[in-house]
Amino acid sequence: xxxxxxxxxxxxxxxxxxxxxxxxxxxxxxxxxxxxxxxxxxxxxxxxxxxxxxxxxxxxxxxxxxxxxxxxxxxxxxxxxxxxxxxxxxxxxxxxxxxxxxxxxxxxxxxxxxxxxxxxxxxxxxxxxxxxxxxxxxxxxxxxxxxxxxxxxxxxxxxxxxxxxxxxxxxxxxxx
Numbered sequence: 001x002x003x004x005x006x007x008x009x010x011x012x013x014x015x016x017x018x019x020x021x022x023x024x025x026x027x028x029x030x031x032x033x034x035x036x037x038x039x040x041x042x043x044x045x046x047x048x049x050x051x052x053x054x055x056x057x058x059x060x061x062x063x064x065x066x067x068x069x070x071x072x073x074x075x076x077x078x079x080x081x082x083x084x085x086x087x088x089x090x091x092x093x094x095x096x097x098x099x100x101x102x103x104x105x106x107x108x109x110x111x112x113x114x115x116x117x118x119x120x121x122x123x124x125x126x127x128x129x130x131x132x133x134x135x136x137x138x139x140x141x142x143x144x145x146x147x148x149x150x151x152x153x154x155x156x157x158x159x160x161x162x163x164x165x166x167x168x169x170x171x172x173x174x175x176x
Contacts, residue, residue: 018073021066028062029124035059036117044106044162053113057096060116064089067123084123092116106162111155118151 013019039052067085071078095112122144129135129143 012077013074015073018070021069021073025063025066025070028059028066029120032056032059032063032117032120033124036113036120039113040117040158053096053099056113056117057092060088060092060120063120081123081127084119084126088116088119088123091119107159110158110162114151114155114158118147118155121147121151 013022035052035056039049039056042049042052064085067078067081071082071085091112093112095109095114095116098108098112125135125143125147126140129138130140135143
């Protein structure tokens with residue numbers, strides 16, 4: 001199989017269509033990582049959180065779309081990336097729509113967006129981890145499990161904190 005070389009890194013294809021989608025995918029993936037981290041660290045509901053969250057959702061849509069095209073072009077090698085992209089996009093959509101439709105509670109939003117970010121990082125590490133310095137000696141299973149092992153407790157903590165900060169709904173005296 002022919003490969004292209006960019007900055008000393010062997011790319012999996014020389015097909016210009018694949019390489020174009022890969023370029024867009026990388027930019028969208030970096031945008032998703034930066035905006036997802038920004039949203040998660042910003043004050044919830046504040047302008048920075050909302051703006052970063054909207055950009056994250058846009059970026060994850062592009063990541064999923066480009067992963068779909070690249071997987072279709074190289075299905076045998078990249079089918080798992082299609083699945084991860086679909087899961088990341090689906091989880092982000094659940095979180096995004098929960099907030100957009102002003103549904104009560106924070107849990108679906110936090111879990112959806114958090115899970116989407118974890119899956120995004122999982123896809124990155126599964127696909128690139130074996131070629132990253134210091135990580136190349138780790139077993140493949142680590143790349144599949146580490147993002148969830150780190151992200152799940154952080155998501156759970158965010159859910160607990162949101163529930164603690166959420167005002168209690170007290171029934172009006174006339175409704176009792």
